Amino acid sequence: MRHLFNIVLLTLFVLSQVNAQTVTTGRVIVKDSISLNGRWIQGITSDSTLTDAGTNILATAQALKAYADARTFSIKDSSGILRDSSLTIDPVSRELAMAPYVAGDVNTILRLFTNNGYGLSVFILPGLNGGGILTDSIYVDITSSDGVLTQVAKAPGYFISVFYAKGYAPFKVKARLANNSTIANYTLKAFRLSDRDFIDGTTYNVYQWAYHGDTILYHLKHIYSTVCLDGNQWPTADSLPTDPASLAKVSIINRTRKACLNVTGFRNQSILFPDQTTHFRSLRTGTLAYTVRGYTLSENNGYTLHALSNTVKVTVLKNGITYENVELQGNPGSRRVNLDNSVTDLTIILEDK
Structure with missing residues (x-):
């Protein structure tokens, strides 16, 4: 009876000391629930699959480690099989996400990301x-x-x-x-x-x-x-050059809607899409070559060149005076413009007819 009386006194003492008290004991058996910081805890699980996880259940460290080890580097594909994972972009949210890696395809990890x-x-x-x-x-x-x-x-x-x-x-x-x-x-x-x-x-x-x-x-x-x-x-x-006055001003202008202009010469090479212009200076002797083609932009494949879909006009001016005015169709091939010491200003203009 004295032993039972002591237990009752100890229980009453613990219940009465609700603030800043420390109680040291060997073991405490709780048959239903225990309250920690206002939340009732009803159990502790060691299930590594965490299938019985709940808001009132704690998981052991061993269970959490086993769960993480099984899933850190693999996720389930559409058939439910665990696969190595790869970084990609969610097609709906456009946020970074993980996707299954297809075994045997060494490019899969990068392709899902690159194709976005x-x-x-x-x-x-x-x-x-x-x-x-x-x-x-x-x-x-x-x-x-x-x-x-x-x-x-x-x-x-x-x-x-x-x-x-x-x-x-x-x-x-x-x-x-x-x-x-x-x-x-x-x-x-x-x-x-x-x-x-x-x-x-x-x-x-x-x-x-x-x-x-x-x-x-x-x-x-x-x-x-x-x-x-x-x-x-x-x-x-x-x-x-010893004399800057020995240089000619060169301007290449593409005013078309669908034509690509590739210019080579005078130690320069430029690719001009519609509404683009390039300016540079050149020695007054030499040859400039240019090619006019149609082009198509395609997803992931840059551009492809093809015949002109409409007629374009090329105007070449030397010192502000028209030197050449020609219309181009289809695949006109490369054309050339020569400079000499008399030319201080060269302009090539590409326009739709």
Whole structure:
């Protein structure tokens, strides 16, 4: 009886001390529930599947570890089989998500992510063509199809630089390089690398030469895969004109709605889509070649060239005077324009008829 009386006194003491009291005992047996911080706990489970989980049941650490080990790197596919998982984008919410990885398909992990067209890698490379490192900055603006703008400026003396633009493909890439150097000419080459699934995006391989005071401006469109910008300076004596007056101003203008203009020559190569223009200076001797083609933009495959769907007109002006006015149809092939010392200004205009 004394033992039972002591237990009753202890119970009454515990119930009466509701604030800031510590009770030490060997074991406590609870047949129904226990209240912790206002929440009733009715049980503890060691089931590693957590199928009997509830709002009033605690799981043991062993059960949680077993559950996590079984599912950290695998999820169920549509047939209920556990598969390795891969990062992708939910097609409805457009948020990052996990998807089953198909065994034996080494490209699945990346393809689900790549096919959503999210993100663009851009490399800026200094002097890989044998020239010196630039002494002026390169400025790059990247705009995704959903309006995300990424801006990067690379100061002189940089080494290989990589950055990642967010947003959904296709992307527009603008690059600008002004030559303020008095001892060197600049080149800026833009080219595309195949993406991880070797999906062919727009095959850009363009370059432009800039004398002192010139600005190189690229406006690349419909980009899906990695873009590289390779900038160089060329301080060689034979590349530096002694007299800036010996240079001719060149303007190439594409005013069409459906034609693509590819210009090569004067140490420059440019690809101009509708409503695009390029300006540069050139030595007064040399030949400029250009090709006019129709093109079609396609999902994940950049553009494909084909015959002109309508007649276009090319006007060539030398020193503001019309030198040539020709209409082109179908597959007109490459055309050439020659310069000589008398030409200080050359303009080529492409228009719909």
